Structure formats: structure tokens, C-alpha cells
Amino acid sequence: MMMLSVNHARCNNCSVLRSLCRFDGVVLVTDSTEKLTGDLTVLKAAIVEYAKLDAACGEEIVVLHCPKLISQRLVFSPTGPLNRDYDDVRRFSDAACAGVKRLVVSKFRHKYMYIAQCTHCNVPWFCTRALCRDIGGSDPERMTPPRVYDYVNKMFINSNVKVTVYNLFDLRSLIKTNPFLPPAVVSRHRGHLIELEYVGDGPTSNTLFLIGKGITYDTGGADIKAGGGMAGMHRDKCGAAAVAGFFKVLAELKPKNIKVVGAMAMVRNSVGADCYVSDEIIRSRAGKRIRVGNTDAEGRMVMADVLCMMKERALTAVNPQLFTIATLTGHAVRAVGPNYSIILDNGPARKTQTAQSVQKAGDQIGDPFEVSTIRREDFEFHKGKSEYEDVLQANNLPSTSTPRGHQAPAAFLIMASGLDAHGRDSDKPLPYSHLDIAGSSGPFPGIPTGAPVAALAGHYILGQVARG
Numbered sequence: 001m002m003m004l005s006v007n008h009a010r011c012n013n014c015s016v017l018r019s020l021c022r023f024d025g026v027v028l029v030t031d032s033t034e035k036l037t038g039d040l041t042v043l044k045a046a047i048v049e050y051a052k053l054d055a056a057c058g059e060e061i062v063v064l065h066c067p068k069l070i071s072q073r074l075v076f077s078p079t080g081p082l083n084r085d086y087d088d089v090r091r092f093s094d095a096a097c098a099g100v101k102r103l104v105v106s107k108f109r110h111k112y113m114y115i116a117q118c119t120h121c122n123v124p125w126f127c128t129r130a131l132c133r134d135i136g137g138s139d140p141e142r143m144t145p146p147r148v149y150d151y152v153n154k155m156f157i158n159s160n161v162k163v164t165v166y167n168l169f170d171l172r173s174l175i176k177t178n179p180f181l182p183p184a185v186v187s188r189h190r191g192h193l194i195e196l197e198y199v200g201d202g203p204t205s206n207t208l209f210l211i212g213k214g215i216t217y218d219t220g221g222a223d224i225k226a227g228g229g230m231a232g233m234h235r236d237k238c239g240a241a242a243v244a245g246f247f248k249v250l251a252e253l254k255p256k257n258i259k260v261v262g263a264m265a266m267v268r269n270s271v272g273a274d275c276y277v278s279d280e281i282i283r284s285r286a287g288k289r290i291r292v293g294n295t296d297a298e299g300r301m302v303m304a305d306v307l308c309m310m311k312e313r314a315l316t317a318v319n320p321q322l323f324t325i326a327t328l329t330g331h332a333v334r335a336v337g338p339n340y341s342i343i344l345d346n347g348p349a350r351k352t353q354t355a356q357s358v359q360k361a362g363d364q365i366g367d368p369f370e371v372s373t374i375r376r377e378d379f380e381f382h383k384g385k386s387e388y389e390d391v392l393q394a395n396n397l398p399s400t401s402t403p404r405g406h407q408a409p410a411a412f413l414i415m416a417s418g419l420d421a422h423g424r425d426s427d428k429p430l431p432y433s434h435l436d437i438a439g440s441s442g443p444f445p446g447i448p449t450g451a452p453v454a455a456l457a458g459h460y461i462l463g464q465v466a467r468g
């Protein structure tokens with residue numbers, strides 16, 4: 001079986017199509033048979049013939065006889081017209097999924113399955129998404145911090161991605177003072193920071209730093225998630241899973257002239273005698289005194305010092321761009337719904353239009369983003385409220401009940417990590433963008449989507465690979 005997701009803007013004459021006839025089942029996805037050119041014209045004749053009998057051909061999924069194929073069976077799954085204001089590339093994946101389901105219903109017994117991704121030839125989305133699914137979607141005992149490390153290590157063992165791990169005891173000396181959560185009493189849940197590094201061939205022209213939130217289970221800590229809100233919280237590691245997924249793309253495509261440093265902050269937000277509690281004041285690596293307002297706002301705490309470490313490295317890097325990627329707030333889902341990532345730029349990233357570029361790449365590849373803006377109220381919200389603290393970590397309401405509940409945490413990360421000293425007004429501006437994937441990471445129950453790997457890869461890797 002072969003699934004063709006045909007994007008005519010890109011895939012005309014794609015070499016994948018030349019081998020079309022050797023597959024024993026084909027699903028064709030297109031918005032118009034008029035666009036079938038090259039090898040695809042063999043399918044067009046069969047569709048034109050069939051349309052004489054069935055007026056629904058072109059509007060509904062049909063299974064038809066195609067003598068040119070080994071199986072003689074073609075599933076034609078039309079997208080329908082794509083010219084409405086709100087149509088986007090996801091119409092192709094919707095039609096492809098529906099077509100494959102129809103093929104299964106037709107009792108077709110496939111000998112083997114080959115999923116062709118015609119958009120930029122041979123992008124390894126299949127294994128990338130599997131990796132995001134395994135780390136992000138597996139249950140909290142199967143993917144504890146040390147087990148995530150074992151998995152990542154195995155995944156990249158014979159690749160050009162270097163994997164380094166620090167457990168929480170290493171981290172204490174590495175970060176010195178840190179708001180990383182206190183050690184889990186149970187050793188199998190002990191926090192790990194997994195660092196990944198890829199250096200492409202040739203001189204580096206871009207350096208990316210990706211920091212992923214990897215909460216293997218979020219109980220909420222001592223401000224515990226009550227009233228049934230805890231189920232599904234093993235998914236709070238999808239940001240870290242996406243970081244690993246992006247390195248899978250790097251390992252497969254080996255782009256030149258780019259250096260990428262990834263950090264997966266893996267930790268369990270547990271309740272116990274040692275757990276952190278509200279009112280505590282913790283000094284961050286950047287020297288800020290942070291007052292804990294709610295222990296359920298652990299994602300920003302876990303990423304703040306890692307972002308600070310990466311900021312220090314970014315100062316000497318070539319053309320750096322920092323990212324945090326996190327299933328951070330319920331507010332993100334409330335604001336834009338369950339299918340969209342949100343991107344927020346700091347001043348220097350706004351200057352280079354990082355958000356708009358990533359959004360554009362995401363639109364082309366079916367990994368859509370909404371652009372949101374960090375405002376002065378967000379910084380005001382997180383300013384210390386008394387002389388004891390510099391920064392307030394959170395209020396004590398859920399983000400969904402907090403105005404600007406997904407924007408303000410980006411300001412917190414900037415303040416707590418010391419990135420506020422690297423804004424547009426500084427001698428050393430550092431572009432930083434925060435990605436909230438709480439909505440786009442996928443449903444529970446269900447399978448993680450791997451967002452925002454495709455959009456980031458589209459922007460930073462695929463253009464270069466296609467040109468090269």
C-alpha cells in the first residue's frame with residue numbers, strides 16, 4: 001500500500017512517483033485530477049473512466065479499477081476545492097487518512113506498507129512522530145526520567161547527535177542554585193537533564209537552542225490538582241519529546257551549517273515530604289529571588305535555569321535563537337483551541353520575525369501556529385510584590401482563570417533566566433521565542449502529534465536540504 005499525499009505546489013515530478021506502479025495499493029489525494037501530470041497520468045485515465053459511471057467521483061472517496069497498478073485497485077480520496085479563505089494544507093492529510101481507512105474497509109490485504117511523504121522528499125516524519133509518541137505518550141512509569149534517557153540514548157547511539165545526561169545531583173553542582181524541582185524521594189523518578197547536540201558540516205551560520213519541558217507526571221505538587229484534573233498529566237513531557245523529535249530530523253537529514261543544542265528537562269512533579277511549596281523563595285541561576293506562588297506552575301520553574309544556561313552559551317554562539325517548548329498552560333488551549341501551537345517572541349526575536357517565519361513554515365507543512373505577543377502587563381504581573389522577592393512565579397489561580405494566562409509565563413521565563421538583560425535595548429540582544437504546545441501536542445486519550453517539530457524543521461532545515 002502506498003499513500004500519496006500530493007501537494008501539487010511541491011510534488012510535481014517528485015521522484016517518489018516514478019516508482020508508483022510497483023505498489024500493490026494506492027491512495028490518491030488531490031484537489032483536482034486536472035493537476036495529475038507525469039507518472040500520475042496513469043491514474044487519471046482510470047478516474048476519468050470511472051467518473052462516467054459515478055457522479056460522486058471527485059466529491060467522495062471511491063475505490064476504482066486501475067489496470068496499471070499491481071493490485072488493480074485505486075482509492076481516490078479527493079480533498080474537494082481548496083479555495084475557501086480558511087482552507088489549508090491539512091485538507092490533504094484529512095483526505096489521506098480517510099482514504100487509508102477506506103482502503104482498509106475494502107478488505108485490501110496489504111503485503112507491505114510504504115508511506116510516502118512527498119512534501120520535501122524523504123522527510124522522516126514517520127519515525128520522528130513515533131519518537132514523540134513514545135516519549136510524550138507513554139505512561140508515567142514507562143517513561144520516567146532515567147528511562148527517557150535510556151530511550152534517547154538508544155535512539156541516537158549510532159548517529160551524529162551527541163547525548164549527555166546530568167542527573168539531579170550533577171545538576172546541583174552544574175546549576176549551583178536552582179529552581180529545578182527537589183529530588184524525587186523515589187530514585188526511579190529522579191530528575192534528569194538530557195542534553196543533545198548536533199553540529200552540521202561546514203561553517204556554522206545558525207545556532208539553535210531548544211529547551212523542552214519534560215514533566216513525566218504532574219500531580220500539581222503540594223498545590224495538588226484536585227477535582228479530577230490530574231488524569232492525562234503524563235503528557236506534560238511533550239515539549240521535551242519534541243526536542244528529541246527535532247534531533248531525529250537532524251540525524252536523518254544531516255543539514256549543513258547549523259548547530260543545535262537541545263535540553264530535555266525531565267522531572268516528576270511529585271507530592272512528598274521534600275516537595276517544594278508555595279511561599280518558598282528560591283534563587284535562580286541568574287540570581288533572581290523567585291517567590292513560588294503555585295507549585296503547579298512547575299514547567300516554567302524547570303525550564304528557567306536551563307534557559308539561563310543556554311543563554312550563557314548563546315552569548316558566544318553564531319546567530320543564536322533560543323526556544324522553550326512546553327505544554328505550559330491550559331490557557332493556551334482556551335485561547336486558541338486544541339489544534340494550534342502558540343509562539344511568542346521577545347524583542348530581538350520580533351526584530352528577526354521568528355514567530356512569523358515559524359508560522360509560515362508551519363502553515364506550509366500542516367503544523368499551524370498562532371502568533372501571540374508578550375506585553376508590559378505580563379512583566380508587571382510577575383514582578384516581585386514585596387522586598388523579599390524579585391520575581392513572582394505565578395498567582396494561585398489556574399491559568400485558564402488568569403487574564404493573559406499563556407502570555408505572562410513567557411515574561412516570567414525572560415525575567416527568571418536573566419534574558420531581560422538581553423533585550424533590544426542591550427549590547428548583546430538574544431532572540432528568544434516561547435512555544436506553548438498545550439493544545440497542539442495531541443489529545444488524551446489519543447496519540448501525540450509531534451507538534452511543533454514539523455514547523456521548526458520546515459523553517460530551519462528543509463529549505464536548506466532542498467536547496468543542497
Ligand SMILES: [Zn+2]
Nearest residue numbers: 218296297298
Ligand atoms: Zn503543573
